Amino acid sequence: MIKRLLGCLFLLALALPASAAFDVGQLMTDLARNKGGKAKFTEKKYISLLDKPVVSSGEMSYTAPDRLEKRTLQPKVETLLLDKDILSIEREKQKLSINLANQPEALAFVDSIRGTLSGNRAALEKNYALHLSGNADKWVLTLLPSDQKISALVLRITVSGSRGLVRSIEYLQADGDRSVLNMEPVETK
Amino acid sequence: MSAAARAFLIWLLAMLAGAAVVWNSHFSADMSFFLPARPSAAQQVLVDQLKEGVVTRLLMVAIEGGDAVQRATVSRQLHGRLEKLPEFVAVENGQAGSLDADRDFLFRHRYLLSPAVKPERFTVAGLRESIANSIDLLASPAGMLIKPLLPRDPTGEMIELLSGLGAGAQPNVSEGVWASRDGERAMLLIQSAALGSDTDAQEQAIATIRRQFAESASEAGVSDARIVISGPGVFAVKSRETIKSEVSKLSAISTLAIIAVLLFVYRSARLLTLGLLPVVSGALAGIVAVSLAYGTVFGITVGFGSALIGEAVDYSIYYFVQSGRLGAAEWRARFWPTIRLGVLTSVGGFSALLFSGFPGLAQLGLYSLSGVLTAALVTRFILPALAGNDHPVRDLSHLAPPLKQGIRIMQSLRWPVILLTIAALTVLVIDRHQLWHPNLSALSTVSAEDSATDMALRADIGAPDSRYMAVITAADREAALQAAERAGRQLDALVAKGIIGGYDSPARFLPSQAMQDSRRASLPAGDELAARLKLAQADSPLAANKLGAFLDEVAKARAQGNITRETLTGTSLALVVDSLLMQRPDSWSVLLPLRPPAGVEGVDIDIEPVRATLAGSGALFIDMKFEFDRLYNDYLDEATLLSLAGFAAIVALLAVTLRSARRLGAVLLPLLLAVILVIAGVHLAGEQLHLMHLIGMLLIVAVGSNYALFFDRAGKEHRLDPPTLASMAIANLTTAIGFGTLALSNVPVLHAVGITVGPGAVLALLLAACFSEHQRD
Numbered sequence: 001m002i003k004r005l006l007g008c009l010f011l012l013a014l015a016l017p018a019s020a021a022f023d024v025g026q027l028m029t030d031l032a033r034n035k036g037g038k039a040k041f042t043e044k045k046y047i048s049l050l051d052k053p054v055v056s057s058g059e060m061s062y063t064a065p066d067r068l069e070k071r072t073l074q075p076k077v078e079t080l081l082l083d084k085d086i087l088s089i090e091r092e093k094q095k096l097s098i099n100l101a102n103q104p105e106a107l108a109f110v111d112s113i114r115g116t117l118s119g120n121r122a123a124l125e126k127n128y129a130l131h132l133s134g135n136a137d138k139w140v141l142t143l144l145p146s147d148q149k150i151s152a153l154v155l156r157i158t159v160s161g162s163r164g165l166v167r168s169i170e171y172l173q174a175d176g177d178r179s180v181l182n183m184e185p186v187e188t189k
Numbered sequence: 190m191s192a193a194a195r196a197f198l199i200w201l202l203a204m205l206a207g208a209a210v211v212w213n214s215h216f217s218a219d220m221s222f223f224l225p226a227r228p229s230a231a232q233q234v235l236v237d238q239l240k241e242g243v244v245t246r247l248l249m250v251a252i253e254g255g256d257a258v259q260r261a262t263v264s265r266q267l268h269g270r271l272e273k274l275p276e277f278v279a280v281e282n283g284q285a286g287s288l289d290a291d292r293d294f295l296f297r298h299r300y301l302l303s304p305a306v307k308p309e310r311f312t313v314a315g316l317r318e319s320i321a322n323s324i325d326l327l328a329s330p331a332g333m334l335i336k337p338l339l340p341r342d343p344t345g346e347m348i349e350l351l352s353g354l355g356a357g358a359q360p361n362v363s364e365g366v367w368a369s370r371d372g373e374r375a376m377l378l379i380q381s382a383a384l385g386s387d388t389d390a391q392e393q394a395i396a397t398i399r400r401q402f403a404e405s406a407s408e409a410g411v412s413d414a415r416i417v418i419s420g421p422g423v424f425a426v427k428s429r430e431t432i433k434s435e436v437s438k439l440s441a442i443s444t445l446a447i448i449a450v451l452l453f454v455y456r457s458a459r460l461l462t463l464g465l466l467p468v469v470s471g472a473l474a475g476i477v478a479v480s481l482a483y484g485t486v487f488g489i490t491v492g493f494g495s496a497l498i499g500e501a502v503d504y505s506i507y508y509f510v511q512s513g514r515l516g517a518a519e520w521r522a523r524f525w526p527t528i529r530l531g532v533l534t535s536v537g538g539f540s541a542l543l544f545s546g547f548p549g550l551a552q553l554g555l556y557s558l559s560g561v562l563t564a565a566l567v568t569r570f571i572l573p574a575l576a577g578n579d580h581p582v583r584d585l586s587h588l589a590p591p592l593k594q595g596i597r598i599m600q601s602l603r604w605p606v607i608l609l610t611i612a613a614l615t616v617l618v619i620d621r622h623q624l625w626h627p628n629l630s631a632l633s634t635v636s637a638e639d640s641a642t643d644m645a646l647r648a649d650i651g652a653p654d655s656r657y658m659a660v661i662t663a664a665d666r667e668a669a670l671q672a673a674e675r676a677g678r679q680l681d682a683l684v685a686k687g688i689i690g691g692y693d694s695p696a697r698f699l700p701s702q703a704m705q706d707s708r709r710a711s712l713p714a715g716d717e718l719a720a721r722l723k724l725a726q727a728d729s730p731l732a733a734n735k736l737g738a739f740l741d742e743v744a745k746a747r748a749q750g751n752i753t754r755e756t757l758t759g760t761s762l763a764l765v766v767d768s769l770l771m772q773r774p775d776s777w778s779v780l781l782p783l784r785p786p787a788g789v790e791g792v793d794i795d796i797e798p799v800r801a802t803l804a805g806s807g808a809l810f811i812d813m814k815f816e817f818d819r820l821y822n823d824y825l826d827e828a829t830l831l832s833l834a835g836f837a838a839i840v841a842l843l844a845v846t847l848r849s850a851r852r853l854g855a856v857l858l859p860l861l862l863a864v865i866l867v868i869a870g871v872h873l874a875g876e877q878l879h880l881m882h883l884i885g886m887l888l889i890v891a892v893g894s895n896y897a898l899f900f901d902r903a904g905k906e907h908r909l910d911p912p913t914l915a916s917m918a919i920a921n922l923t924t925a926i927g928f929g930t931l932a933l934s935n936v937p938v939l940h941a942v943g944i945t946v947g948p949g950a951v952l953a954l955l956l957a958a959c960f961s962e963h964q965r966d
Binding site: 043045047049050051052053054055056072075076078089091099153177 | 324325327329333339361730731735
């Protein structure tokens with residue numbers, strides 16, 4: 001009897017996520033609706049070597065589907081621009097431009113954020129297994145790398161947000177260090 | 190011994206001696222044909238770069254066919270095979286691991302190499318700042334890269350080193366190896382051990398690459414793989430092939446055609462053989478003279494020989510046809526003075542070229558001069574003795590009536606010819622700004638197709654072109670490196686202002702010993718550094734006690750010896766240093782190639798500020814493209830001057846001999862008209878003129894004067910006898926064949942001479958007839 005009850009509960013547990021209206025497909029649709037905008041960000045990197053996390057902050061702007069600008073103001077001014085597959089970094093007088101098409105690992109990394117922002121499920125599933133929890137107002141999407149080359153760098157990427165907005169991205173690196181990027185949308189217009 | 194036997198013996202001995210010289214001559218088909226004989230300091234850099242510069246040793250390879258994975262496999266295979274061969278000092282295909290040796294070297298010696306290593310950097314404040322900077326960098330997206338290095342290199346010397354390199358555009362990567370922009374080809378960049386000027390070794394290196402590629406492709410099982418190779422070495426080899434095949438082909442064509450003409454005229458194998466005697470002697474004498482005077486004979490010079498055959502054969506034609514009924518003595522008295530004058534005008538024209546600073550041109554001058562002179566002397570002194578008076582030439586008098594009819598027609602065309610020339614001159618004056626080809630590439634043997642392939646591969650792989658460089662000369666290596674460091678500081682200021690994008694320097698990987706000593710002296714002793722580090726990191730998130738590895742590394746650097754050239758062996762940096770720091774017979778020179786400002790492609794460097802900044806540093810700033818263009822313009826100016834001088838010499842010679850302004854005018858007028866008409870014709874045919882067309886103009890005057898002189902002599906005697914007329918027509922035909930075949934050549938130098946002188950010689954004869962005095966029959 002108890003066994004059967006447990007069995008039922010187990011089946012129920014399995015059936016619950018499916019019966020809830022919210023799934024990866026729904027999330028992607030919500031995200032894809034977001035055509036862009038600006039956000040303030042704060043990024044904390046927890047590095048075992050350092051006693052305190054390294055904190056940086058600045059502004060980000062996103063234009064669907066493939067233009068992302070991250071402008072760090074603290075501690076040092078630095079601009080990172082991702083336009084299609086060209087990643088440019090400008091720091092003080094240095095300017096660096098990388099074509100990500102040449103760097104599959106970096107591209108996979110970039111796709112984790114770009115795919116999430118644009119709701120591109122195919123791009124995400126190319127390199128990651130997706131796990132979604134929560135509901136449409138407060139969801140958490142976990143990306144687990146399916147390729148060994150990527151999992152040698154990053155163990156898990158956790159993206160959380162509400163509706164079509166991404167609120168935070170957490171990277172857990174293979175060496176145990178992690179970074180958390182929090183975003184606060186800025187109302188434009 | 191009879192006179193004939195003695196003459197023959199002398200000729201034979203001279204020929205054998207000549208053959209011995211030719212046997213030991215060095216023949217070459219390399220770029221030095223175009224390089225200045227007496228270069229300026231800036232041109233010397235150009236010459237050195239073309240002879241042994243690294244850029245001339247680069248071979249760019251593209252692998253086509255198959256799919257991306259297959260191409261990458263073949264690329265790795267080929268890389269692995271070539272890397273082991275001593276013919277190649279560097280083989281790069283972008284695969285991971287190939288740069289490990291370089292990175293290890295840089296990291297191991299970072300304290301002697303980093304420009305940031307100064308005493309201030311290791312004070313408490315200096316350490317605090319540089320380490321804080323490294324921590325800031327961790328916040329950056331690039332932070333992932335430096336995190337593993339941080340405990341050993343908290344002051345960030347490796348970052349300082351790498352950021353100075355500012356590698357230019359990197360090729361695309363597909364399946365882990367370099368690929369073209371469209372991804373359809375795998376790319377490799379190969380540097381040969383042999384100098385770019387060593388065409389034999391370049392040819393072997395290219396053959397080796399092809400062979401190893403074929404084996405790589407079959408091992409990888411890619412049946413439709415193809416290889417495309419480009420680079421200066423390929424051009425050198427192809428040019429030589431072209432010149433070789435053209436020279437043998439054109440000589441064969443003109444020789445056969447001329448022999449056919451002579452057989453028609455002489456109908457005797459004996460006369461034909463005798464008739465070729467002056468030509469063969471002349472060609473041999475030309476090579477001997479050039480070989481003795483210059484040590485090296487250019488292939489193009491020999492190619493010019495086919496034209497000379499056409500002119501030198503004239504003399505024996507004159508002799509056999511004209512002396513038919515007269516006998517040798519009478520011929521000498523009546524005709525030799527005119528022929529001698531013709532020979533002298535040719536010699537006068539050619540000898541002007543001897544003074545050229547363009548070695549190719551000087552050789553052509555010497556070759557033609559000695560060839561024509563020898564042919565004439567053999568005709569005058571050897572031929573009569575060998576032929577005796579027994580040389581019944583077929584009666585050619587039946588040729589005379591149609592020829593005379595032709596002359597009458599030409600004479601009736603005087604006004605139309607003058608009008609035509611005025612029209613031609615008008616075209617030339619109106620189009621005078623579009624007449625000339627603007628640069629030296631006009632003379633290059635490289636085909637447009639090969640040039641396009643090269644451009645495409647170069648763009649795909651981002652190969653350096655080294656257009657701009659600063660050059661320093663010093664007494665020894667240490668002084669040269671110190672000077673490079675001083676100039677480098679000035680160039681850093683230009684980089685900061687954004688005037689240049691960056692520069693390369695051998696001192697970056699091999700600092701002067703003085704610089705290394707001073708950097709090492711900046712490193713504090715172990716205890717001292719530990720104490721300062723503790724103070725510096727008191728409030729930092731990176732505690733001093735986590736930086737034990739840093740203390741060890743600095744202690745190791747203090748104990749380590751200086752970097753020498755030998756330390757670099759086994760890295761690709763050795764190559765960089767060797768290519769930028771060169772030992773000369775009595776000095777050392779340093780090259781600092783400058784890059785245009787980054788980001789904007791195809792933008793030239795603003796030259797003035799660079800010159801101003803480097804002024805007084807002892808570094809010479811050179812824009813290679815500018816130097817090339819200037820070199821060509823120098824050649825062109827010089828060739829103009831020499832042509833005018835040659836023309837003046839011819840005019841003076843004729844003036845002294847003819848002693849009559851009217852006769853001088855009559856001889857020169859048809860020649861000048863021929864030059865104008867030919868040049869206008871070449872221009873209207875769509876060819877841009879270059880300096881060899883200019884030389885061609887001089888040759889029209891030098892060669893054409895022969896015909897004008899015969900008409901002048903005939904004018905004096907008031908009659909033109911049939912044998913003379915026939916000999917002129919036949920001689921003109923052989924000259925036209927000789928120069929005309931050059932017009933078929935793909936070698937621009939030869940083609941230009943052929944296309945001008947071939948038609949020019951014919952026109953000179955026709956116009957000389959046109960303006961000759963009316964004859965009595």
